Amino acid sequence: MKALVCEAYGPIANLAVKDIPSPVPGPKQLLIEVRSAAVNFPDALMVQGLYQVKPPLPFTPGAEIAGVVKAVGAEVKHYKPGDRVIALTSTGGFAEECLADMARAMPLPAGMDFDAGAALVLTYCTSLHGLKDCGHLKAGETLVVLGAAGGVGISAIEIGKAMGARVIAAASSDDKLALCRKVGADETVNYNTENLKDRINELTSGRGADVVYDPVGGPYTEPAVRALAWRGRLLIIGFAAGEIPKIPLNLALLKERSLVGVYWGDSVKHDPAGHLANLHQLHEWFAAGKIRPVVSERYPLARAAEAVASIANRQVKGKIVVVPGATMGPAGCVDALAE
Ligand SMILES: NC(=O)c1ccc[n+]([C@@H]2O[C@H](COP(=O)([O-])OP(=O)(O)OC[C@H]3O[C@@H](n4cnc5c(N)ncnc54)[C@H](OP(=O)(O)O)[C@@H]3O)[C@@H](O)[C@H]2O)c1
Numbered sequence: 001m002k003a004l005v006c007e008a009y010g011p012i013a014n015l016a017v018k019d020i021p022s023p024v025p026g027p028k029q030l031l032i033e034v035r036s037a038a039v040n041f042p043d044a045l046m047v048q049g050l051y052q053v054k055p056p057l058p059f060t061p062g063a064e065i066a067g068v069v070k071a072v073g074a075e076v077k078h079y080k081p082g083d084r085v086i087a088l089t090s091t092g093g094f095a096e097e098c099l100a101d102m103a104r105a106m107p108l109p110a111g112m113d114f115d116a117g118a119a120l121v122l123t124y125c126t127s128l129h130g131l132k133d134c135g136h137l138k139a140g141e142t143l144v145v146l147g148a149a150g151g152v153g154i155s156a157i158e159i160g161k162a163m164g165a166r167v168i169a170a171a172s173s174d175d176k177l178a179l180c181r182k183v184g185a186d187e188t189v190n191y192n193t194e195n196l197k198d199r200i201n202e203l204t205s206g207r208g209a210d211v212v213y214d215p216v217g218g219p220y221t222e223p224a225v226r227a228l229a230w231r232g233r234l235l236i237i238g239f240a241a242g243e244i245p246k247i248p249l250n251l252a253l254l255k256e257r258s259l260v261g262v263y264w265g266d267s268v269k270h271d272p273a274g275h276l277a278n279l280h281q282l283h284e285w286f287a288a289g290k291i292r293p294v295v296s297e298r299y300p301l302a303r304a305a306e307a308v309a310s311i312a313n314r315q316v317k318g319k320i321v322v323v324p325g326a327t328m329g330p331a332g333c334v335d336a337l338a339e
Contacts (some may be wrong), residue, residue: 007058015061017301029100030100031069032085032097034096034097036066037093040122040311065087072102084108109283112286118321137165144200144211145160145213147170147215153169154318157183195223211234218239218242301326
């Protein structure tokens with residue numbers, strides 16, 4: 001089968017699609033035919049050796065997929081070949097077939113297509129866990145989302161609205177902000193052309209924001225903290241800008257603000273029941289049309305390295321997915337699907 005392979009940590013351009021043996025499921029694993037695999041920022045960090053998890057080489061990136069079960073291990077009871085599933089794989093997803101532990105798979109909900117299934121779990125679970133469990137966002141509060149047109153950003157806008165907050169989306173271009181409005185943002189800030197702190201204060205009549213959701217870091221975090229209201233909460237999601245900011249702690253003292261870390265992957269291990277409850281909530285919101293992953297581009301497997309590069313280069317709006325069953329047209333884009 002074909003798979004995107006990382007043979008050495010280094011430039012994304014070194015990734016190549018190769019023929020490798022089909023994986024064989026262990027007793028508690030599923031072998032899944034991948035129909036769609038979401039591209040996430042950590043995929044780009046991982047292949048460069050810049051992520052906290054460093055898989056043994058060679059490996060295939062791709063952390064979340066949706067597809068059809070092809071075979072199951074001897075101890076798997078709740079899945080059978082032909083079932084449509086979503087799975088978190090950590091690695092292995094950018095391939096025609098991949099393995100998933102049965103504990104990290106779930107049925108694809110009715111009415112959800114493979115692209116939405118692949119693009120849902122990591123980003124939306126992170127945002128729900130961050131906003132509800134870590135940020136204690138309440139209806140009527142003001143939420144500012146940085147990097148708001150990115151993968152976790154779009155999910156934070158939609159979930160913030162579903163929780164009853166007023167949402168201010170902040171991003172680097174008017175184009176990206178137009179998408180944020182489309183998915184429900186009430187107000188927008190272009191932090192390339194506007195002063196982030198002043199604009200948030202202006203939009204909140206000087207009071208400041210109750211919660212800031214920050215997947216970006218770099219130069220954006222400190223002005224956002226300065227624009228937090230009394231007892232406001234900064235949710236530390238990630239550092240897509242590449243720099244971990246150093247915040248003067250007097251900013252926390254002065255208004256009893258909280259700086260709160262969010263690590264969804266580990267939170268699932270510490271609170272599996274809470275994670276299940278959050279998944280149910282997301283399925284309910286999906287069925288009610290309140291959340292809807294925005295898949296802006298679909299790449300055939302042959303262009304998977306390009307997909308990983310585009311997320312590292314700040315080019316992606318919403319989510320992009322790799323579709324192994326897609327073929328390339330003359331212009332090099334997806335023009336036909338196998339199914
Ligand atoms: N804590 C957790 O549990 C958790 C879970 C999932 C993801 N994350 C982290 O969250 C971050 C965002 O993930 P994502 O999937 O949403 O990524 P994404 O889709 O690429 O979005 C990241 C956004 O960051 C902004 N950005 C600013 N400077 C950038 C730069 N130099 N390079 C790339 N982007 C830059 C971009 O928005 P503008 O151009 O508008 O600034 C971009 O849309 C990553 O650091 C990821 O590791 C954390």
